[in-house]
Amino acid sequence: MPRSAQWAGIQRVAKKAHRLRCAVVLGLTAQVVVVFPAPLASATDGSKGIACSASALIRAINVANASPGADTLRLAPRCTYRLLADPGTGNGLPAITSQVTIQGRGAVIRRDPAAPPFRVLFVSDGGDLTLSRTTIEGGIAIDCPNEGVGVCGGGISSLGKLTVNNSRVRANKVASDVAVAAGGGIATGGDDGVGTAVLVDTEISGNDVAYEGSTAGFAVGGGLFSNGPVTVSRSRIFKNRVRVSADTQSSAFGSGYAAFASATVKKTIISQNRSDAPGGDAAGALTNGATEPTKMMVIDTVIRNNTVSAPRGEAVGGAVATPGLISLRGVEIVGNEVAALEGGTAYSGGVHIGQPVTVVTIEGSIIHNNAARTSGGGSARGGGVGNANGGTVSITRSRLEGNEVTAGGVGVAQGGGIFTATGTTSVFQSTVSRNRADDGGGIYKESGTVSLEDSGVKQNVPNNCAPPGSVPGCFG
Structure with a gap:
């Protein structure tokens, strides 16, 4: 934890x-471009x-x-x-x-x-x-x-x-x-x-x-x-x-x-x-x-290509990290990274839910190609979304794709798409696909509750959900 x-x-x-x-x-x-308009013809006041x-x-x-x-x-x-x-x-x-x-x-x-x-x-x-x-x-x-x-x-x-x-x-x-x-x-x-x-x-x-x-x-x-x-x-x-x-x-x-x-x-x-x-x-x-x-x-x-680094420490939420209330609607979260090398702990390459009181809603968004990385026997969890400390997250009409968790050959790498511990994670009308970890390529549920409704978890590596049977409606 x-x-x-x-x-x-x-x-x-x-x-x-x-x-x-x-x-x-x-x-x-x-791109959002700052454009300076033409000078005003006259001034007032x-x-x-x-x-x-x-x-x-x-x-x-x-x-x-x-x-x-x-x-x-x-x-x-x-x-x-x-x-x-x-x-x-x-x-x-x-x-x-x-x-x-x-x-x-x-x-x-x-x-x-x-x-x-x-x-x-x-x-x-x-x-x-x-x-x-x-x-x-x-x-x-x-x-x-x-x-x-x-x-x-x-x-x-x-x-x-x-x-x-x-x-x-x-x-x-x-x-x-x-x-x-x-x-x-x-x-x-x-x-x-x-x-x-x-x-x-x-x-x-x-x-x-x-x-x-x-x-x-x-x-x-x-x-x-x-x-x-x-x-x-x-x-x-x-x-x-x-x-x-x-x-x-x-x-x-x-x-x-x-x-x-x-x-x-x-x-x-x-x-x-x-x-x-x-x-x-x-x-x-x-x-x-x-x-x-x-x-x-x-x-x-758009929240993209941001980096969070804490070698020997703890790095969380490459794009977004919150202990409070946050709503993400129509957001693209891409290419962000959390890295806690040298035995550190990395959570949530994309979005990090940080406290039991935290409530996060994600709607109509795409969370893709984010990463959580560690080395030296550390732990990395939640390439896309990490609900790591008992919060509540609702994901609706969204896609979690191509996220990755790596531990450099040793250590722990879990939950390529989603990692949940003690909290509640609800996925509605969404897909979790082509994510990668050492275990729970799509979703890893350490504890807490993960529910799927009209959602697909597929083509994740090495498996879709772990431990086996921990997420109702998720197979493979």
Whole structure:
């Protein structure tokens, strides 16, 4: 059975985040592309044109904060605003404390590589920022904007209202040797779930979160971390990373997006993100740490080619890992991998159900060509779906195909398509086919309940279900 410490740790992060205030349709083939529309012909609401200099932008934000009502700041088209100094706040730009819209018109706001570390933007509690057609780049957070414990929000940290349209948040960093590092690109939400975010047609890429302490800690949310309600639509979250110090019993999870409050992700691609925790615990590209009744909804989305690695430790949920409530509808989960080499434990190349209270619904989706791997006498279970700790999962009108579990010739490799232990797994009008493991190529039921209704389990290697007779209606 997988250790519960990782999921208990996720809940501790949620509590810590409160204190810190940082806290496809199937067959979809087209890439989600961030397109900057043509510049607006005119500006409204007393908008101001901002010269192509960081000092001009800083002055404009200060004026906007001080003026009554909403302000719109129009950046110089395709300008790069280079931030060279931290005024002592940990942020390159003044905190947003009022209602401000920044129309980037293709501009970049970048911390200069020669500058000292600081994040680019901070939205205070009560602030309201709408960011459009802007790139936020190169931020390096040095704090979390409350109490001074942990580090969060390399590019943007928000405790207020944040809306990001047609923009990019890329190549930002968070590193901490104390407790928690969170939100390489964006960290949003604060005490008691204060703070909201909406991201549309936005790209979050190449951000990095590192916990560098010598005792147990957490690296969370490589691209995006949320402790308040968030909606992400028509966006791309890719090539982000979370990592922790080796052999410190630390946890790295949510390399693409880690949510600790209600979240909706739709028509988005989450790809090529990576979680690394040598000798510790690592979990998927998309994680939901929110407690019941808060729920994550994932709709018409592709989650592909993400990697979770924990040699000598435990790696779970290559694509999705959750101890809470999550619904996956019209989702393609493909090419993800969990690897716990050197005698480690790997669960759930695709979707991991992590706690007895976990409820996962999978509908109209395809989970294919994912893998769980170990070596050195370790164990690997659940190439497609792993219900490993007593949760409940319902799979309807879906396909689990070509998933694989391997143990390098020694150790345990079970449940190429589905692995269940102590929980309840129900499969309706679905197929489990062409999956592979050392035993239970289609389904392995260690304990708990697995039921099939109008579903087929076929052409799996070396057998369809194991132990023999453990899954009613499954033969071969």
